[in-house]
Amino acid sequence: MEPKEPGNKKVPDFDxxxxxxxxxxxxxxxxxxxxxxxxxxxxxxxxxxxxxxIKDPKEFKNYFEE
Incomplete structure (x- = not known):
């Protein structure tokens, strides 16, 4: 049985x-x-x-307002 390795092989190593x-x-x-x-x-x-x-300007304003 082969070990399971999650993730995408095309993504470079984080380090x-x-x-x-x-x-x-x-x-x-x-x-x-x-x-x-x-x-x-x-x-x-x-x-x-x-x-x-910005896709939703109303939501953007609500996030940054009090």
Missing amino acids: KLNDRIIAEMPSEPMIVIKTNLDPKNVMDQNPYYQSGE
Whole structure:
């Protein structure tokens, strides 16, 4: 009986990947605070928003709003 190996054979080994950066987990907790200096529109200056790539803008806004 052959051993079962899950995964795709075409995917490179994780240790051999060199085209991405994997950030370490922070050693301390973080606090994120919304201030009056933040833009009123969640799509302004948002690094997760690229024009035309959002399939459901209403859901996107709900996620980033309070």
